[in-house]
Amino acid sequence: MSARWATLIILAVIIGTIPWFFPSGFYFRVAALIWVTALAAVGLQILMGQAGQVSLGHAGFVGIGAYTMALGPKLLGLDVLLCLPLGAAIAGCVAFVVGRPILRLKGHYLAVATLGFGMLVTMVLVNEVALTGGPDGIRIPRPELLGWRIRGGETFYWITGGALLIGVWIALNLQASPSGRALAALHDSEVAARTVGIDVAAHKLRAFVIAAVYGSVAGGLLALMNGFVTPDAAGFLASIEYVTMVVIGGLASVPGAVVGAALLVLLPQTLTFLHEYEQAVIGLLIMLFMIFLRAGIVPGLAALLRRRPA
Amino acid sequence: MGAELLQFLVSGLTVGAVYALVALGFTLIYNASDVVNFAQGEFVMLGGMVTVFAVAAGLALPLAAALAILVAVAVGLLLHRLAIEPARGASAVTLIIITIGASIFLRGVAQIVFDKQFHQLPAFSGSDPILLAGAAILPQSFWVLGGAVLVFLGLFVFLEKTLLGKAVLATAANRLAARLVGVDTSFVLALSFGLSAAIGALAGILITPITLTSFDVGTMLALKGFAAAMLGGMGSPLGAVVGGLLLGLLESFAAGTISSAYKDAVAFVVILAVLFTMPQGLFGRRSVERV
Amino acid sequence: MTGRSDALLSAENIGISFGGLRALDGVGFAARAGEILAIIGPNGAGKTTLFNIVSGLYRATEGRITLDGKDVTQAPPHRLAALGLSRTFQNLQVFFRMTALENVMAGRHLREGSSLFADLFRLPRARRANAATRDAAMALLEEVGLADKAELPAGSLPYGALKRLEIARALATNPRVLLLDEPAAGCNPVETEEIDRLIAQVAARGVAVVLIEHDMKLVMRISRHVVVLNQGRMLAEGTPEQVRTNPEVIAAYLGTHGVKEASLA
Numbered sequence: 072m073s074a075r076w077a078t079l080i081i082l083a084v085i086i087g088t089i090p091w092f093f094p095s096g097f098y099f100r101v102a103a104l105i106w107v108t109a110l111a112a113v114g115l116q117i118l119m120g121q122a123g124q125v126s127l128g129h130a131g132f133v134g135i136g137a138y139t140m141a142l143g144p145k146l147l148g149l150d151v152l153l154c155l156p157l158g159a160a161i162a163g164c165v166a167f168v169v170g171r172p173i174l175r176l177k178g179h180y181l182a183v184a185t186l187g188f189g190m191l192v193t194m195v196l197v198n199e200v201a202l203t204g205g206p207d208g209i210r211i212p213r214p215e216l217l218g219w220r221i222r223g224g225e226t227f228y229w230i231t232g233g234a235l236l237i238g239v240w241i242a243l244n245l246q247a248s249p250s251g252r253a254l255a256a257l258h259d260s261e262v263a264a265r266t267v268g269i270d271v272a273a274h275k276l277r278a279f280v281i282a283a284v285y286g287s288v289a290g291g292l293l294a295l296m297n298g299f300v301t302p303d304a305a306g307f308l309a310s311i312e313y314v315t316m317v318v319i320g321g322l323a324s325v326p327g328a329v330v331g332a333a334l335l336v337l338l339p340q341t342l343t344f345l346h347e348y349e350q351a352v353i354g355l356l357i358m359l360f361m362i363f364l365r366a367g368i369v370p371g372l373a374a375l376l377r378r379r380p381a
Numbered sequence: 382m383g384a385e386l387l388q389f390l391v392s393g394l395t396v397g398a399v400y401a402l403v404a405l406g407f408t409l410i411y412n413a414s415d416v417v418n419f420a421q422g423e424f425v426m427l428g429g430m431v432t433v434f435a436v437a438a439g440l441a442l443p444l445a446a447a448l449a450i451l452v453a454v455a456v457g458l459l460l461h462r463l464a465i466e467p468a469r470g471a472s473a474v475t476l477i478i479i480t481i482g483a484s485i486f487l488r489g490v491a492q493i494v495f496d497k498q499f500h501q502l503p504a505f506s507g508s509d510p511i512l513l514a515g516a517a518i519l520p521q522s523f524w525v526l527g528g529a530v531l532v533f534l535g536l537f538v539f540l541e542k543t544l545l546g547k548a549v550l551a552t553a554a555n556r557l558a559a560r561l562v563g564v565d566t567s568f569v570l571a572l573s574f575g576l577s578a579a580i581g582a583l584a585g586i587l588i589t590p591i592t593l594t595s596f597d598v599g600t601m602l603a604l605k606g607f608a609a610a611m612l613g614g615m616g617s618p619l620g621a622v623v624g625g626l627l628l629g630l631l632e633s634f635a636a637g638t639i640s641s642a643y644k645d646a647v648a649f650v651v652i653l654a655v656l657f658t659m660p661q662g663l664f665g666r667r668s669v670e671r672v
Numbered sequence: 673m674t675g676r677s678d679a680l681l682s683a684e685n686i687g688i689s690f691g692g693l694r695a696l697d698g699v700g701f702a703a704r705a706g707e708i709l710a711i712i713g714p715n716g717a718g719k720t721t722l723f724n725i726v727s728g729l730y731r732a733t734e735g736r737i738t739l740d741g742k743d744v745t746q747a748p749p750h751r752l753a754a755l756g757l758s759r760t761f762q763n764l765q766v767f768f769r770m771t772a773l774e775n776v777m778a779g780r781h782l783r784e785g786s787s788l789f790a791d792l793f794r795l796p797r798a799r800r801a802n803a804a805t806r807d808a809a810m811a812l813l814e815e816v817g818l819a820d821k822a823e824l825p826a827g828s829l830p831y832g833a834l835k836r837l838e839i840a841r842a843l844a845t846n847p848r849v850l851l852l853d854e855p856a857a858g859c860n861p862v863e864t865e866e867i868d869r870l871i872a873q874v875a876a877r878g879v880a881v882v883l884i885e886h887d888m889k890l891v892m893r894i895s896r897h898v899v900v901l902n903q904g905r906m907l908a909e910g911t912p913e914q915v916r917t918n919p920e921v922i923a924a925y926l927g928t929h930g931v932k933e934a935s936l937a
Contacts, residue, residue, distance in 0.1 A: 125474075172653075172657050173653075175657070175660065176656055176657075176660050177660070179417060179611060179615050180611055180615070180656055180660060180661070180662070182417075182607075182611075183607060183608050183611040183612075183652065183656070184652075184653055184656060186604065186607075186608070186649075187608070187649035187650075187652060187653050190645055190646065190649055191646050191649060191650075194642070194643060194645060194646045197642075198642040198643065241792050241793070244791065244792055244793065244794040244798075245791055245792055247802070248786065248790075248791030248792075248794070248798050248801075248802065249781065249784040249786045249791060249798065249801050249802065249805065250786070250788050250791040250792075251791065252770075252774065252777055252778050252781070253778070253781055255767065255769065255770060255774070255778070256767050256770075256778040256781075258769070259766075259767035259768055259769050259770065260765045260766070260767060262729060262749075262761075262765050263761070263765035263766070263767065263841075264767075264778070265728075265729070265748070265749035265750050265753075266727055266728075266729075266749045266750075266752075266753060266758065266759050266765075266842075267753055267758065267778060267779045267781055267782075267841060267842075267844070267845055268750045268753030268754050268781050268782035268845055269750055269778075269781050270750045271750070277788060281792075307600075307604060308600070311419075311481060314478070314481075315478055315481055315482075318474055318475065318478045319478065322474065323769070347489075347492060347493050348489070348493065349489070350485055350486075350488060350489030350492065351485075351486050351489030351490045351493065352489070353485055353486075353489070354482045354483065354484070354485030354486025354487070354488070354489050355482070355486050356482075357478065357479075357481065357482030357485065357486075358464050358479050358482035358483060358486065361468065361471070361475050361476075361478050361479045361482065362464065362467050362468045362471075362479065365468060365471040365472070365475050366475075
C-alpha cells in the first residue's frame with residue numbers, strides 16, 4: 072500500500088471513529104473547526120511546502136471565502152450554498168490576477184507582498200462597514216438543502232471532515248503527479264527547472280490559485296458553521312497561524328499540515344485551564360516543537376521511528 | 382497648506398523613525414543569521430512597558446529607561462541562547478517560526494507580569510505643542526527623532542570604525558568566509574540580538590508618550606518594521622532607515638490627504654509598486670543569478 | 673565558421689556586459705547534429721556565461737542565436753527546452769530534495785501528456801503519464817549507470833554521480849542540442865571514461881553536443897571542432913589539432929611565462 076493511501080485511510084478512520092469518544096456535542100464543534108482549519112492549511116502546504124513560495128496573506132483568501140457566504144445572499148440574493156463555489160471562483164480569480172506580479176518576488180520580498188495583500192483584504196473588510204458590517208462582523212444565512220436545514224455541530228463535523236478528506240486526497244494526488252513534480256523541481260532549483268522546460272512563473276501561479284481556492288472553501292465552511300464572520304478570519308495573525316501550522320507539522324508533508332492545524336486549534340482549547348498563562352505556554356510549545364523537531368512533527372517523528380528498529 | 386504639510390512631515394518622520402529603528406533591528410539579526418526575527422516588536426513593547434511600570438514604582442525616568450533597555454537586552458540574549466542557538470543549522474523558516482513562538486511567548490508573559498491595559502508615559506519635556514511655521518509639533522517628536530539619529534550615527538560608527546563592527550559586517554557579507562578568517566559568528570549573532578533588543582527598547586521608550594503602549598503593541602510594529610526593511614532592501618542598514626522613514630511619511634500623508642482608514646493600504650500599495658520595479662528593495666543587493 | 677546553414681544551433685557575435693564589465697564580446701559558434709563541439713579557455717574566459725546566454729538564462733546585450741533556423745535570441749529557457757535545447761551545470765543544479773529517479777522524471781516534464789486537472793484528480797491520464805515517465809527515467813538512469821541509486825535522495829549521492837544524474841536529466845528532455853558544462857570535472861579517470869563514452873553515444877544518436885571542458889585529453893579525444901575563448905573573446909577555433917598547435921592558445925593557457933618555459937625545455 073502506498074504512503075498516499077495509508078495517509079488517506081488513517082485520516083478517514085480518525086474522522087470516522089473519534090466521534091465515539093466525544094463526551095459531549097461541544098466536541099463536534101471543536102473537531103469541525105480543526106477540519107476546516109486543516110483544509111486551509113493543506114492549501115498553504117501546496118504553496119509553501121510543495122512549491123516553496125511563502126505567503127503571509129493566506130487568511131486573505133479565507134476571508135474572501137467567508138465573506139462571500141454573507142455577501143452573496145445579501146447583494147445578489149443567491150442561495151448561501153451556491154456561494155461556496157462562487158467564493159472559490161472569486162478567490163481563484165483574485166489569486167490569478169494578484170499572483171502574476173507578486174510571484175515574481177522571492178523569499179522575504181514575496182512574504183511582504185503577500186502580507187500586503189492580506190492587509191488590503193482585512194482593511195476593506197474592516198472599513199467598508201455598510202457592506203461588511205465592519206469590525207463587528209456579519210451574519211451568514213442558515214443554509215438549506217432541499218428543504219432540510221443544515222445545522223448542528225454533528226452535521227458540520229461530517230461536512231468539514233468530508234471536505235478535508237477530499238482536500239487531502241487532491242493535495243496528495245498533486246504531490247505525486249507531473250504537475251507536483253514541476254512544483255518540487257522549481258522549489259529546489261528554479262534555474263534547473265526552467266532548463267528542463269518547466270514554465271516556472273505559470274506553475275507558481277497555479278499553486279497560488281490552488282492554495283487560494285482551498286483557503287476560500289475553508290473560509291466558506293467556517294462561516295457557514297459559525298453563522299457569523301469577522302475580519303479577524305482574514306487578519307495577519309490568522310495568516311501567521313496558517314504558516315505556523317504548515318511549518319510545525321512539517322513543510323514537506325500534506326498530513327503534516329493537518330497535524331499542525333490540529334495542534335494549533337487544540338492548544339488554546341485544552342490550555343484554557345491555564346488562564347492567563349495560556350499564551351505564554353502556547354508560545355513556549357511552538358518554540359520547543361521547532362527546536363526539537365526541526366523538519367516538523369510528521370517528518371520528524373517518521374525519522375525517529377525509522378531510526379529505532381521495530 | 383504649508384503648515385499642514387509640515388505637520389504631516391513631522392508626524393510621518395516621528396512614526397517613521399520608530400519603524401526605522403524596528404527595521405534596523407530586523408536587519409542586524411537578518412545579516413547575522415538570515416532569520417527574520419518576528420519577536421522584534423516585543424523588544425519595543427518591553428522598552429515601553431518596563432519603563433512605564435518602573436516609573437510607576439517610583440524610579441526616575443532615566444533610570445527606568447535604562448532598566449527597560451537592560452531587560453530587553455537580557456531577553457534578547459536569552460532568546461538567542463535558549464531558542465536560536467539550540468536550533469543552529471535548522472532552516473531559516475524553522476528559525477522564523479521559533480521567533481514567532483517567542484513573540485507569542487513574550488506577549489503572554491507580558492500580560493501576566495504587567496497587565497492588559499494601555500499605558501502612557503509622561504512626555505519627557507512637557508506636552509505643550511511647539512508652534513513652528515503654523516504647525517503644532519509635540520516636543521516628544523524631537524526626542525524620537527533625536528534618539529533615532531543618535532542610534533543611526535552610533536551604529537554607523539560602530540560598524541565602520543570598530544573591529545567588532547567590521548566583524549559584524551563581514552558576517553553579513555559572507556558568513557562562511559567570516560568564520561574562516563576567525564570571526565566568531567555565533568558571538569556576532571548574540572551581539573546582534575542584544576543590539577537589536579536595545580534599539581527596539583529605545584524606540585519603545587521614546588514613542589510611548591505619544592502612542593501609548595500595551596502588551597500587544599509589538600505585532601503591528603514588527604509588521605511595519607518588516608515591511609520597511611523590505612522596502613529599503615533586506616540586509617541594508619541604510620535601506621532600513623530610509624524604508625522606515627518613507628513608510629512613516631507615506632502613512633502620514635495618506636492619512637492626511639486620502640483616508641486615515643486606508644493609510645496602511647496606501648503604504649502597502651506603494652511598497653508593492655516599488656518591489657515590482659525593484660524586486661530587491663531600494664538599497665538591496667542586486668543579484669545576477671549565478672549558475 | 674559561424675552561421676553555417678547546416679548548423680542546428682548557432683550563436684553569432686554574442687556580447688554581454690555586467691555593470692560596465694565586458695564579459696563577452698563578438699563570440700560565436702555553430703553546432704551541427706551528431707557532432708561534438710568543445711568550448712575551451714582559461715578560467716574567467718566567459719564559457720559558462722556563453723552557456724547561460726545560449727540556454728536563455730541571461731539576455732545577451734547583442735548577437736543572435738538560432739536554433740534549427742529559428743531566431744531564439746529572446747526565448748526564455750523553458751521555451752528553448754521545448755525547442756530541443758537542454759543543458760547541465762558546472763555548479764550542480766540538482767533537485768536535492770528529490771530522489772535520483774525523481775530528478776530524471778522532472779526532466780521528462782515536456783513529454784508528459786497530462787494536465788493539471790488530471791493531476792489533481794488522479795485521472796487515468798495522469799497515472800499513465802506518471803508510469804511512462806518513470807519507465808523512461810529509469811532507462812536513462814540505467815544508461816548513465818545510476819539505476820541502483822534510483823530511490824536514494826539526490827542529496828546523498830557523491831559528486832561524480834550527480835554529474836551523471838544531471839546528464840540523465842538533460843537527456844530526459846529528448847534534446848536535439850545538449851550543452852554540457854564541465855561534465856567530467858571532479859570525476860576520477862574511470863568515471864571520466866564513462867562520461868566520455870556516454871557523450872559519444874549521445875552524439876551518435878544525432879544530438880548536437882556542445883561541451884565546456886577542462887580535461888584536454890577528453891576534449892582532444894572526442895570533439896570534432898574546438899572553440900577557444902579568452903577574456904570574453906574568440907581566441908581561436910578549428911580542429912583539435914589546429915587548436916593544440918596554435919601559439920596563441922598555448923600562450924593563453926600557460927601564460928607567456930609558461931611559453932618561455934616551454935620553449936626553453
